[in-house]
Amino acid sequence: MTIRLYDTATREVRDFVPLHEGRAGLYVCGLTVQSEPHVGHVRSGVNFDVLQRWLRFRGYDVTFIRNITDIDDKILAKSAEQGRPWYNLAYAMRIELDKAYAALNVAPPTYEPAATGHVPEMIVLIEKLIERGHAYPADDGSGDVYFDVRSWPQYGELTHQGVDDMEPAADADPRGKRDPRDFALWKGRKESEPETASWPSPWGPGRPGWHIECSAMAGKYLGDAFDIHGGGVDLRFPHHENEQAQSRAAGGAFASYWMHNAWITTAGEKMSKSLGNTLSIPAILERYRGAELRFYIVAAHYRSHVEFSFEALDEAAAGYRRIVSFLDRAGAPAAGELPEAFAAAMDDDLGTPAAVAVLYDTVREGNRQLAAGEDVTVTAGAVAAMLDVLGVHPADPAWAGSGGSDAEERLSAAVDALVAGLLEERAQARADKDWARADALRDRIKAAGIEVTDTPDGPTWTVS
Numbered sequence: 069m070t071i072r073l074y075d076t077a078t079r080e081v082r083d084f085v086p087l088h089e090g091r092a093g094l095y096v097c098g099l100t101v102q103s104e105p106h107v108g109h110v111r112s113g114v115n116f117d118v119l120q121r122w123l124r125f126r127g128y129d130v131t132f133i134r135n136i137t138d139i140d141d142k143i144l145a146k147s148a149e150q151g152r153p154w155y156n157l158a159y160a161m162r163i164e165l166d167k168a169y170a171a172l173n174v175a176p177p178t179y180e181p182a183a184t185g186h187v188p189e190m191i192v193l194i195e196k197l198i199e200r201g202h203a204y205p206a207d208d209g210s211g212d213v214y215f216d217v218r219s220w221p222q223y224g225e226l227t228h229q230g231v232d233d234m235e236p237a238a239d240a241d242p243r244g245k246r247d248p249r250d251f252a253l254w255k256g257r258k259e260s261e262p263e264t265a266s267w268p269s270p271w272g273p274g275r276p277g278w279h280i281e282c283s284a285m286a287g288k289y290l291g292d293a294f295d296i297h298g299g300g301v302d303l304r305f306p307h308h309e310n311e312q313a314q315s316r317a318a319g320g321a322f323a324s325y326w327m328h329n330a331w332i333t334t335a336g337e338k339m340s341k342s343l344g345n346t347l348s349i350p351a352i353l354e355r356y357r358g359a360e361l362r363f364y365i366v367a368a369h370y371r372s373h374v375e376f377s378f379e380a381l382d383e384a385a386a387g388y389r390r391i392v393s394f395l396d397r398a399g400a401p402a403a404g405e406l407p408e409a410f411a412a413a414m415d416d417d418l419g420t421p422a423a424v425a426v427l428y429d430t431v432r433e434g435n436r437q438l439a440a441g442e443d444v445t446v447t448a449g450a451v452a453a454m455l456d457v458l459g460v461h462p463a464d465p466a467w468a469g470s471g472g473s474d475a476e477e478r479l480s481a482a483v484d485a486l487v488a489g490l491l492e493e494r495a496q497a498r499a500d501k502d503w504a505r506a507d508a509l510r511d512r513i514k515a516a517g518i519e520v521t522d523t524p525d526g527p528t529w530t531v532s
C-alpha cells in the first residue's frame with residue numbers, strides 16, 4: 069500500500085514518505101508559452117496528472133502547483149520576429165496550452181502561477197541570496213545578478229556532477245561573472261528589449277532569470293520544504309540543479325523527491341521545434357479522440373522514451389475502443405473495486421504499462437463473461453475504476469465538448485444507421501427507376517440538415 073517512486077536525486081526507487089501525514093505537495097515545471105504545444109510538450113502534463121490522481125486515490129490531500137513561464141528570452145525573440153507585444157504572444161500561447169490540456173483531460177493544478185505575477189517574490193529571494201553571500205550583482209553596469217556557484221559546495225548534488233566538469237551557464241552574459249558556471253538570477257534590461265518586459269528592482273530595471281522563477285513560486289505556494297518536484301528529463305540540468313541550489317542556499321530544504329518524465333521522440337530524437345519534427349495537438353485531434361491520445365501516452369512508463377508513430381497510436385486507439393465497447397455492452401457501470409494487481413503496479417513507481425496489462429486482462433475476462441451470459445458487474449466496475457485512475461473514462465465529463473465524447477459517438481452511430489437505411493432505400497428506388505421516390509428520400513435527408521456526398525466507397529454524410 070506504500071507508493072514507491074524513483075527519485076532522480078538518489079537514483080533509486082524509494083518509499084514515498086510525505087513531510088506531513090496525509091498530504092502531498094507537488095511542484096511541476098510548466099511550459100514557456102512561446103509557441104503552440106506539440107505532443108512532447110504535454111507529456112509531462114499527462115504524466116504528472118496521473119501521479120496526482122494516484123496520490124489522491126491513495127488518500128493524499130494533494131496541493132499541485134504547475135507554473136507558467138510567461139517571460140523569457142525565447143518569448144521576447146519570437147514576439148519581436150512576429151511583430152507583436154511579448155505579452156500578446158504569451159497570452160495567446162497560454163490559451164492554446166490550456167486547450168491542449170483540456171483536450172487531454174489534464175486537470176488544472178491547484179494553482180497555476182505565472183512568472184510575471186511573482187516578480188516581487190523573486191526579488192526578495194535574490195536579496196536573501198546576496199545577503200547570505202551566495203549571489204552578487206555584476207560589476208559591469210549591466211544590472212545582472214548572478215548565483216555564485218563556488219559559494220555553494222553542494223552545487224551539482226542533484227545531477228551528481230562536480231562544478232569543474234560543468235559547462236558554462238548559457239543563460240547569462242559572461243562579462244560580469246566570477247565563474248563561467250554562475251547563472252543569472254536577474255537580467256538587467258538591454259537597450260534592445262521592450263520597456264514593458266522589465267520590472268523595477270534594487271539592481272535597476274530588468275527581469276528574472278528562468279531558474280529563480282520556480283524557486284520563488286514553489287516556495288510561495290508549497291513552503292520552504294515540500295514533497296515532490298517534477299518536470300521533463302531535460303530540465304534536470306541546469307534548471308533543476310539551479311532551482312535546488314538557490315532554494316537551499318536561501319535556507320529551505322526544497323523538494324524531498326525529484327521525478328522526471330522522458331521524451332516523446334521521432335526517429336530517436338526528442339520531438340522539438342528546433343528539429344522541426346513536431347506534431348501539434350490540434351493536428352492529432354483531427355484524427356483521434358483526446359482519450360485515445362491520452363491512453364497512448366499513459367500506457368507507456370513515464371520514465372521511458374516514447375517513439376511517436378501513427379501505427380502505435382492506431383494500435384492504442386483500437387485497444388482503447390475495445391475497452392469502451394466492452395463497458396458499453398456491460399451497461400456502462402459505475403466504478404467498482406480496483407484490482408489489486410493494478411494498484412500494485414501503480415504503487416510501483418507508477419507502473420502504467422503493467423497496470424494497462426491488468427486492464428486488458430480484465431476486459432478479456434469481461435468479454436468471456438458476456439459471451440457466456442455470466443454476470444459482469446464486478447469485472448465491468450473494475451474496468452471503470454481503472455479507467456478513472458488513468459483519466460480516460462469515456463463518461464468523464466471532461467471529454468464533453470472536446471469532440472468524440474461517448475454520448476456524441478453513440479448519437480453519431482444511431483444517425484449513421486438511420487441515414488444508411490434511407491440511402492439504401494434511395495438506391496433501391498433509383499434501381500427501380502422510381503425517381504419520385506428517390507427524390508423524396510433525398511429531400512427528406514436534406515431537410516434533416518444532412519448532406520450526402522457520393523464517394524467511390526459509397527455515400528458519406530455530414531451535418532450541414
Ligand SMILES: Nc1ncnc2c1ncn2[C@@H]1O[C@H](COP(=O)(O)OP(=O)(O)OP(=O)(O)O)[C@@H](O)[C@H]1O
Binds near residue numbers: 099100300301342
Ligand atoms: N519531445 C518532448 N518530450 C517530452 N517533453 C518535452 C519534449 N519537448 C519538450 N518537452 C518539455 O517541454 C518543455 C519545453 O521544452 P523546450 O523549450 O525544449 O521545447 P521545444 O519544443 O523543444 O523548443 P525548442 O525547439 O526551442 O528546443 C520542457 O519541460 C521539456 O521537458
Ligand SMILES: [Zn+2]
Binds near residue numbers: 098
Ligand atoms: Zn522550473
